[in-house]
Amino acid sequence: MVDDTIPVRSGEELNLRTLEDFLRKNVMDLPNEPLELQQFSTGYSNLTYQLKMGEWEAVLRRPPLGPVAPKAHDMKREHHILSSINPYFQAAPEPILFSDDDSIVGSPFFLMERKHGVVIDSKFPEGVEPTSERCRQLSYVMVNQLADLHSIPYEKTGLAEISKPEGFIERQVHGWISRYERAKTDEIKEVGPLIDYLQKNIPQYSQTSIIHYDYKINNAMFNQNLSEMVGLFDWEMSTVGDPLADLGVALSYWTESSDPELIKFGLGQASVTTLDGFLTRQEFIEAYAVRSGRNVSNIDFYLTFGYFKLAVILQQIYYRYKKGQTNDLRFSKLGTTVKSLITHAAHVAAKEA
Structure with a gap:
């Protein structure tokens, strides 16, 4: 362990x-x-x-x-x-x-409660060989748990009383744009066209489920042979909303070996998801569609929004660093990461526009 x-x-x-x-x-x-x-x-x-x-x-x-x-x-x-x-x-x-x-x-x-198990981020634990088969198995654990979370009848939980699923994705798009504008520190030329794309392409129909909204491999904990997820953490953004928004956020974290260097290394070491055997984002989408039975035809909008949301979260942290509200040196390079995420999101949006 x-x-x-x-x-x-x-x-x-x-x-x-x-x-x-x-x-x-x-x-x-x-x-x-x-x-x-x-x-x-x-x-x-x-x-x-x-x-x-x-x-x-x-x-x-x-x-x-x-x-x-x-x-x-x-x-x-x-x-x-x-x-x-x-x-x-x-x-x-x-x-x-x-x-x-x-x-x-x-x-x-x-x-x-304190859960125990294996947490994976940029590398596998010592003594665990990251074989192609093991990486693929871990991919499906991630996909299946996300789809299973989305299958929970939210009406039976206490989340119904603190959620407003109607108009969720529209509020999210406008809300995260406002957060970005409040935390802005640098001029990024791509942000204008990106925001324009997001505002003009908000889906008219969205589905409803419990969403984690920060779903990534290093927020999960697995058993020793990596066949089961035993813990999922950082639920602060969870709510009842559009499951495809949750999938888009998960995909924004799910880096591939072919991604730009600043996307793969923007937060330090590259994620293990860049290793051979892990599902590509497209394979992740297809596996999710099979497991959940949901229509994922407009997932590119949600992926674009996922990159933008991640950029805004990091921008808020970078803003606090720039204003001297925190002196954690890990945050000093986040401005470059924000720019790379916004540029990447703008490129994804341009392909769909």
Whole structure:
């Protein structure tokens, strides 16, 4: 098993005594052992920590430091989402509690179960050979879990009460354009034609399902032989909406070996999905259509929007870095990544226009 935690990064420490006192008052049957804290190393957004007391384990999630975009990083909402989805989708971690008491860790936060397994990002774990067969198997696990999530009857979950599926994709397109304009730092010539394409090609009909909306291979956890997904994380953007928007977002993360270098390496090392054996995006689309039975004929619009949405998320992070609201040096090159994503999205749009 790969160790997926690191010592807590400088500036992101929590007050152990305050947190332990809170846990002992609010969590049943904790062992009489001191609280140990580690941090999960991946992710550019929310801060996520591993808590341990003897054999007891949990995961704590809180928003990033500094000002955040309106309505983003809503811990109460993510806790509600997990509470609603976990009974129907076991890869979603079971939530433990939510707290809006800022005095504990400096912001609202929630606790959820600690899952164990294999997390894959830019390479396979040591000792696991990335054979073509294994890569293909892993591809189908990703496709099938996404389609199965979309098959859950959302009306039976608690998500129906916090969702507005009617007009979802239109609101999303206009909403992410507004987010980009608020977080803009540099002039990118391709953004004008791209926004024009998105506004003029909003689908008139959209389907409805539960969507994860940040579905990518390094947000998933697998069992040791990679035949099953045992965990799926980062549910903060999940809602009830158009499943093809979810598929488009997943495809925007699903890089191929033939993609431009800045797309493959924009966030560091290339994803394992560029290795031989992984489904191409087109094969992913076709496998999803078979598993879900959904019409995917207009998926190119959703893929274009997926690239734009990813660019805006990174632009918001880059904006915080440029304004001195965070000093994490990992964010210093995101402006180049944003430009490459917008340029790539514009090229995809131009082929369809």
